[in-house]
Amino acid sequence: MSLDELTGDVESAYAGLDDELSIALDTQTKNELAVLTAALGPESTDDLVRRAVHLLFQSTTDTGQLDMHLRQGYGVTYDEYLSGMTYEEMSGGTVPAEQSDGKERRYQF
Template identity: 50%
Template sequence: MTLEDLTADVEDAYGDLDGTFGLDLDRETRTELAMLVAAMEADPEELVRRGIHALFRSTVDTGDLDFQLRNGYDVTYDEYLMGMSYDEMAGGSQYPQRDDDRRYQM
């Protein structure tokens, strides 16, 4: 195979992506997906599934998912998987909260 063959396969894959997904792909995403389809001879939908898995794994591994979850929900991914917060796991919620206003009154 030659560079011309690859170019033709990418252009064919690019054209075949019209209407494949229920969302609009920008030009860059579409070109990258077409290159992957041509190079890997894979179904575009399978490549999108793989891409989602890769993005998810990457955000978990780098801590980005925990950062986003902590900002939005005040939990981490591990807490989500366990179904309880770290405080609950450590027994921090079993003691009553202190009443600081009455703490030093006798």
């Protein structure tokens, strides 16, 4: 796997989220969601799902788990994904492939 494959997989997953995000919840998850809804008073439970994804992403990033999984699956880290270049390419070891869409990747919480 490579940086380009990771980029493609992220873009594919992102494109399909709006159509695919309807999940069945088990009893424990429903109870936890109900407690969070009552305590935090969001406009909708969708707001809590967004918050949960942000927290999981931040936690896996902060603990290094995201890099570990990306390194195992794609051979790159999150920093390499964001920059669009591997560490080897950054140090002048190889020339990076041009990004076809011209979009910059930015790390955002």
